[in-house]
Structure formats: C-alpha cells, structure tokens
Amino acid sequence: MIKLSENAINQRAPYKVEQTGDTSFMFETKYGVVYSVGFMQDVSFYNEGVYQFYLINLSSKTIGVDKNISETVRVVIEEFFTHKEVVMLYICDTADMRQEYRDRLFKIWFNTYEKCDLYSLYTEGMTIDNVRYLSSVLLRKDHPLHNQVLNKFHDFIVQHNQE
Amino acid sequence: MEAIIYKTEEERLEALRKMVGMRKIFEARAREIYEKKYGISLAQ
Numbered sequence A: 001m002i003k004l005s006e007n008a009i010n011q012r013a014p015y016k017v018e019q020t021g022d023t024s025f026m027f028e029t030k031y032g033v034v035y036s037v038g039f040m041q042d043v044s045f046y047n048e049g050v051y052q053f054y055l056i057n058l059s060s061k062t063i064g065v066d067k068n069i070s071e072t073v074r075v076v077i078e079e080f081f082t083h084k085e086v087v088m089l090y091i092c093d094t095a096d097m098r099q100e101y102r103d104r105l106f107k108i109w110f111n112t113y114e115k116c117d118l119y120s121l122y123t124e125g126m127t128i129d130n131v132r133y134l135s136s137v138l139l140r141k142d143h144p145l146h147n148q149v150l151n152k153f154h155d156f157i158v159q160h161n162q163e
Numbered sequence B: 001m002e003a004i005i006y007k008t009e010e011e012r013l014e015a016l017r018k019m020v021g022m023r024k025i026f027e028a029r030a031r032e033i034y035e036k037k038y039g040i041s042l043a044q
Helices: A006-010 A067-080 A099-111 A146-158 B009-038
Strands: A017-021 A024-028 A034-041 A050-057 A087-091 A119-128 A131-140
Touching: A006 A017, A006 A067, A017 A034, A017 B009, A024 B009, A034 A067, A034 B009, A050 A067, A050 B009, A087 B009, A099 A119, A099 A131, A119 A146, A119 B009, A131 A146, A131 B009, A146 B009
Parallel strands: A050 A087
Antiparallel strands: A017 A024, A024 A034, A034 A050, A087 A131, A119 A131
16 A cells, blocks of 8 residues: 655645545645545455546535646646556546546646656546446556556456446 | 456456446545544535
8 A cells, every 4th residue: 555745745736735544635726626636446457556546526616727726636646656556547427427528638638748658548438337437547657567457457347348 | 466357247347336436435535534624514
C-alpha cells in the first residue's frame, strides 16, 4: 500500500488539499465547491498495485470553468506516479449517461499534459447489466510489468464483455 | 504483483460489477469523512 504526501502536493497545487487517508484528499475551491480526490486499491485484475482513481464533487454544485481544479488534480496524479510500480484505473462516472463526454475530457486533459509521453493510456469499453462503461488504465512506460498489465486489463475486460 | 485468475465466468462478471460499482463506495466514504470532520451535511 502506498502513501501520498499532502506536503508535496500543497507545494505545487493551486488549491490546498487536506489528506483524508493514505491516498485520498479533499479540497475546496474559491467558489466553495468541495471535491474528494484520490485512489482506492482495486484488485479486479491484479492483487496489488492497481488503484481506482476518483474525483467526486461532494457539493453537487458547479460554478463555471475553474482551471485550478484540473491543475490540483494533475498535481495529485503526479504525486501518485512518483511511485513507479502503480497503475491508475479510471472508470468514467455513468451519472446522467455522460460517460463518453467524461472520457473525451479525460483524453483531452491527458493529451495536452506536457509529460504524457512518459505514460501509457489504454481505454476499453464494456457493457455490464445494460450500462455502458468506459474504463482506462494509465501507467508509467517504465513500469516493470507494463505490457503484462495492459494485456491482463485487456483480457479482463474483453473476454468478459457483454457487448 | 500477481494477476488474478477467475475460475468461472460468473466470478469474472461479479469482479467486473464490483469494479464499476466502486465509485458509490468512494462517494459514501468521502461524504462520511467530510461530515464527521466538519459536522456539515453535504447536499446530495
């Protein structure tokens, strides 16, 4: 189990984060919107090293575009990837069935990230119980099990996909 | 770090269901932490 550093994040993030667990944080924007961001261990296809990423608006309100949110989240993700042997699993929220839109936003964010060349991003679609999900893994290219992780993720999703 | 092997299709499907359903658990935990810490109930 890894532990992320609140201090390291707060040295660079525009919004001050507060640690709520080894790999979880909360922050409040200047508009009073509260977010929870972090990673939870996921043992769906590997017994360790895979963490499901989440970003949740706890206030259930949004106030326009706020670049400081994505900037803060970027710093949190960078802190996560100071650990070499981790895998980030991201499943787009299916609330209001806008998962495709969220997936596009995530890819735009990733492709404009200045260090994206250091990472591999791989996405699979799947349908479970008549709901379509988009699921991605993000990992460092120098992850020691890079190809095995991608292959295993692909197998896990595709072999058991109901699509 | 070892790959998980599923013996039956049903086991694998349950693992997929759990994986995609984890978000609700994250959200419930995050709300609980916030409400305990600040004594404020967040709107859902």
